[in-house]
Amino acid sequence: xxxxxxxxxxxxxxxxxxxxxxxxxxxxxxxxxxxxxxxxxxxxxxxxxxxxxxxxxxxxxxxxxxxxxxxxxxxxxxxxxxxxxxxxxxxxxxxxxxxxxxxxxxxxxxxxxxxxxxxxxxxxxxxxxxxxxxxxxxxxxxxxxxxxxxxxxxxxxxxxxxxxxxxxxxxxxxxxxxxxxxxxxxxxxxxxxxxxxxxxxxxxxxxxxxxxxxxxxxxxxxxxxxxxxxxxxxxxxxxxxxxxxxxxxxxxxxxxxxxxxxxxxxxxxxxxxxxxxxxxxxxxxxxxxxxxxxxxxxxxxxxxxxxxxxxxxxxxxxxxxxxxxxxxxxxxxxxxxxxxxxxxxxxxxxxxxxxxxxxxxxxxxxxxxxxxx
Amino acid sequence: xxxxxxxxxxxxxxxxxxxxxxxxxxxxxxxxxxxxxxxxxxxxxxxxxxxxxxxxxxxxxxxxxxxxxxxxxxxxxxxxxxxxxxxxxxxxxxxxxxxxxxxxxxxxxxxxxxxxxxxxxxxxxxxxxxxxxxxxxxxxxxxxxxxxxxxxxxxxxxxxxxxxxxxxxxxxxxxxxxxxxxxxxxxxxxxxxxxxxxxxxxxxxxxxxxxxxxxxxxxxxxxxxxxxxx
Numbered sequence: 001x002x003x004x005x006x007x008x009x010x011x012x013x014x015x016x017x018x019x020x021x022x023x024x025x026x027x028x029x030x031x032x033x034x035x036x037x038x039x040x041x042x043x044x045x046x047x048x049x050x051x052x053x054x055x056x057x058x059x060x061x062x063x064x065x066x067x068x069x070x071x072x073x074x075x076x077x078x079x080x081x082x083x084x085x086x087x088x089x090x091x092x093x094x095x096x097x098x099x100x101x102x103x104x105x106x107x108x109x110x111x112x113x114x115x116x117x118x119x120x121x122x123x124x125x126x127x128x129x130x131x132x133x134x135x136x137x138x139x140x141x142x143x144x145x146x147x148x149x150x151x152x153x154x155x156x157x158x159x160x161x162x163x164x165x166x167x168x169x170x171x172x173x174x175x176x177x178x179x180x181x182x183x184x185x186x187x188x189x190x191x192x193x194x195x196x197x198x199x200x201x202x203x204x205x206x207x208x209x210x211x212x213x214x215x216x217x218x219x220x221x222x223x224x225x226x227x228x229x230x231x232x233x234x235x236x237x238x239x240x241x242x243x244x245x246x247x248x249x250x251x252x253x254x255x256x257x258x259x260x261x262x263x264x265x266x267x268x269x270x271x272x273x274x275x276x277x278x279x280x281x282x283x284x285x286x287x288x289x290x291x292x293x294x295x296x297x298x299x300x301x302x303x304x305x306x307x308x309x310x311x312x313x314x315x316x317x318x319x320x321x322x323x324x325x326x327x328x329x330x331x332x333x334x335x336x337x338x339x340x341x342x343x344x345x346x347x348x349x350x351x352x353x354x355x356x357x358x359x360x361x362x363x364x365x366x367x368x369x370x371x372x373x
Numbered sequence: 374x375x376x377x378x379x380x381x382x383x384x385x386x387x388x389x390x391x392x393x394x395x396x397x398x399x400x401x402x403x404x405x406x407x408x409x410x411x412x413x414x415x416x417x418x419x420x421x422x423x424x425x426x427x428x429x430x431x432x433x434x435x436x437x438x439x440x441x442x443x444x445x446x447x448x449x450x451x452x453x454x455x456x457x458x459x460x461x462x463x464x465x466x467x468x469x470x471x472x473x474x475x476x477x478x479x480x481x482x483x484x485x486x487x488x489x490x491x492x493x494x495x496x497x498x499x500x501x502x503x504x505x506x507x508x509x510x511x512x513x514x515x516x517x518x519x520x521x522x523x524x525x526x527x528x529x530x531x532x533x534x535x536x537x538x539x540x541x542x543x544x545x546x547x548x549x550x551x552x553x554x555x556x557x558x559x560x561x562x563x564x565x566x567x568x569x570x571x572x573x574x575x576x577x578x579x580x581x582x583x584x585x586x587x588x589x590x591x592x593x594x595x596x597x598x599x600x601x602x603x
Contacts, residue, residue, distance in 0.1 A: 047498050073501040074510075086499035090517045099513070100503030149503045 002027065002153070002187070006043050006053035006063075015039050017206065019214040023058055023153065025201030026179060026186045028217075030193065031229060036209040037189045038083075041155045044187065045080050046073030057153060077105070079151030079184075083158045085138040087130035093141050094126040100149025113148060119181060120144045120174050136167035140174055147182065156188045160195065175199060176358055193230045197221070197238055197277055198358045205229055221277070222326035224307065224315060235315070236279035237325035238357065243272045252296065252351060258322025263296040264354045275357040280315060283327035284348035287337060297349040301325075306339050314339070318347060377571040383550055384558035385578060391466060391541075391554055392534030395474035396527050399481060403530075404516075404523065407486040428540075429479045437543025440472055444544075468545040469552045473537045477530040484529060488522020488597070489515070521597030525590045532586025536579060555579050 005018035015036040021027045029037045042048035044055055046062065054064040061069045062076055079100075087096050101113065117123055120140045130138060139159050146154055159175075160168045172195075179186065179199065188199055196203060196217070204214035205225060213225040220226060221238040241257035243266065253266040255274055268274060289298055301318040309315040314334045316327045327347065329339070337345075409415075410422055428436050444451035444462045454460040462468035492515055500510045516523075538556040545552040547561065559575040562568035 045502055047501065072506075073498075074504050074506050076502075077504075078502060080499070080502040082495070082499065084495070086493075086495055088496060088499075088514060099500070099505075103504035103509070145503065 001056070001058065002044075002185070003054070003056040004040070004044065006040070006050035006055065008039060008043065008048065008050050010039065013209060015043075015209045017209065017211045018053075019204045019211045021202045021204065021214060023185045024183075026188050026199050027202045027204065028196040028200035029187060029189045029204050029206055030196050031191065031206030033191050035206045037191075037206055038157055040206070041080075041157055041187060041189055044153075045078050045155055046071065046076050047080075077150070077152045079146030079149055079154040081139070081142050081146050081154065081156045081159050083161050085130070085135075085142045087133075087138055087141055087145070089130055091130075092126070093122060093128050093130070093133070096130065096141055096145050097122070097126075097148055100145055104148070104150040116144045116147055119177055134167065135163045136170040139163065139171050143174065143178065147178070147184070151184060154184050154186045156186060158189050158191065161191075172198065172358075180359070193234050194357075197355075198275070218323065222280070222315075222317065222324065224309060227309070232309070232328075233279065233281055235326065235328070236277050236282070237323070238275060238277050239323050239325070240273065240275050243268055243270050243274060246270055255354075258320060260299045260320040260323070262299070262349065262354060263351045264356065265351050266356060273359050275359065277355045277357055278325050278349060279353065279355070280326045280328040282350065282353040283325070285316065285327055285329060285333070285337065285339070286346045286348055289346050290348065293348070294350070295348045296351040297347075297354075299347045299349065301345060301347045303339055303341055303343040303345065305341055306334060318345075320347065377574070380549075380558060380562075380571060381574055381578065384553055384555045384575065387466065387469075387550070387552075388535045388554040388556075388582075391469045391473050391537075392531045394467070394470035395477065395534045396481075396531045398470060399474040399478055399530070400523070400527055403478060403481040403485055403526065407482050407489050408511075410482070411486050411489045425482055426479045428476050433476060433537070433539025434543050436475060437472060437540040440468075440475065440540065440544040444468070444471065462545070464545050464548060464552065466551055469541050469554065472540040472544045473534040476537050476540050477533045480533055481526045481530040484526030485519065485523050488519040488525070491522070492518045521593050525593040525597075528586055528590040528593065532583050532590070535582050535586075555582075 001020055002023050003020040006015065008015040013036065017036065017040050029040065031037055039048060043050050049070065050063060050065060052065045054066070055062045061067060063070045088099065091099065097113065117126070120143060122140060122144055125133065125137060125141065130141070133141065143159070160171055163171065190196060200217045202215065203217050203220040205212050205220065207229055213220055213223060217238050222235060224235070227235050239257045241255040241262070243253045244256045244261070245254040247254070251265060252263045253268060255262045255264045255276065262276065264274070264276060266274065299320050301320045304317040304319050304324060307315050309328055312331050313328050314331055316329055316339055318325050318327060325347065406425055410418070441463065442448055446452060446455055446461060446463060451462060454462070462471055496514055496518070497510050500514045505513060536556050538560070541552065541554065542557055547553055547557045553561065555575055555578065559572055559579070562572040562575060
């Protein structure tokens with residue numbers, strides 16, 4: 001468990017943040033610029049001391065102002081990938097990669113070095129100086145350097161923020177691979193919700209120095225709190241599933257999510273894992289199974305709850321046989337359909353509006369590492 | 374009197390030796406003091422800073438006189454060195470090196486401090502997260518990054534040390550082969566009837582050495598900007 005409850009005053013800004021999330025998978029810290037995300041990860045890393053509070057990792061206090069505990073950053077075993085890379089300019093890429101490796105407990109193994117170099121595609125860069133690398137290359141080296149120090153937790157502070165779209169797309173697949181291959185828990189700071197959707201298993205929403213909501217991605221992604229930070233159109237269930245069949249001539253894949261099956265536009269082969277988002281605004285509710293529509297998906301569902309979204313619309317939470325999704329409908333529709341908890345109905349989803357978010361993270365979601373007490 | 378060529382050769386070698394020893398001796402202290410001034414906040418820091426810079430503004434003769442008081446055979450430090458180790462500084466080459474080191478110390482500290490302040494401390498933070506403790510960080514990140522500045526400071530101090538006059542002649546006098554460095558030899562030559570030719574040759578040698586030192590320092594500074602650039 002990563003248990004954080006800290007306060008830090010900086011000028012007129014007060015960081016007063018608390019969350020406790022499993023020490024597994026990818027915890028995303030999401031919020032607008034200037035909401036205190038970087039200060040919070042600096043405190044977790046030990047680069048900034050909190051005025052008051054504690055950070056506990058796997059039951060061990062890294063800092064606890066009440067208990068007088070303050071483990072220095074260099075002995076926390078927490079890797080940090082900075083927004084600006086911070087590669088050592090006087091060392092070549094290999095020298096940077098080996099810096100933390102030689103200082104790690106027990107030292108790094110040669111096999112591990114080779115594996116990380118291969119995973120991040122760093123082979124051709126080893127002899128080069130950081131000054132001559134592109135932004136995407138630098139971030140890959142920075143990730144490898146942090147990883148080779150054998151951290152028990154890795155912090156990523158907007159690692160893609162300084163990169164243009166092409167460079168982001170260059171680095172993102174490496175993050176996917178990293179997450180799949182190494183079971184290091186990750187805290188990932190970002191102000192872009194698409195990165196959260198692609199990478200996260202858990203999510204802490206931050207706003208003006210406070211954590212306003214935290215939990216697993218599936219829960220937070222359909223919560224109304226998200227609406228304030230990411231806009232009303234960002235609200236929508238995130239589902240992890242597996243492709244169980246293909247309709248080759250149509251270019252569609254059947255994605256099993258819980259007991260439901262979604263038809264999705266995808267070229268991925270059978271057996272692939274896939275994460276998709278169903279935006280609340282894209283869903284249509286029907287009391288009877290419809291016929292003669294272009295919509296490819298009509299999923300049987302049960303209403304769990306109906307909550308007001310704004311003055312004229314409601315958010316309807318639905319159970320589709322395990323996973324839950326959320327749909328936005330007008331207040332008028334709520335009335336005329338008589339939407340209420342336990343009502344069975346059908347959810348219509350256009351295959352083109354199912355947004356693929358990469359391979360997802362089913363494996364990491366339920367897994368727990370370390371000694372939780 | 375010896376042949377002019379021999380006088381020049383002896384003074385040149387002595388100057389190089391005195392300047393070299395002064396730099397070797399003072400370099401570690403200069404790095405330490407630069408680090409204290411750039412990185413530490415402590416009571417009396419401003420006074421300490423001023424004290425370090427005193428040799429820049431004091432008349433060199435005063436520095437030599439103070440050294441004489443402190444390091445003379447009857448002085449507190451000099452007496453102790455004499456009793457404990459049999460080391461005497463007055464009238465010796467080692468004394469000349471000490472006087473030279475004190476005089477060029479502020480110059481060295483200033484150059485090193487500038488290079489230290491230009492080191493990106495965020496890189497030291499990165500080293501922390503990779504498991505490097507304070508000393509480790511200093512020697513594996515900070516020092517290598519400021520090394521060109523340290524070298525430039527050493528070269529500048531060396532070049533300036535070749536020409537120290539007032540403090541040296543006051544502290545260790547003007548003894549041929551022992552403390553008569555280039556400027557002292559030049560001074561002696563001017564005082565000697567018929568020494569103008571020798572004086573001119575010494576002046577030219579001093580000029581060339583000084584210029585070479587400055588050029589090397591500048592070259593090091595450029596190299597620093599090139600290798601550590603973005």
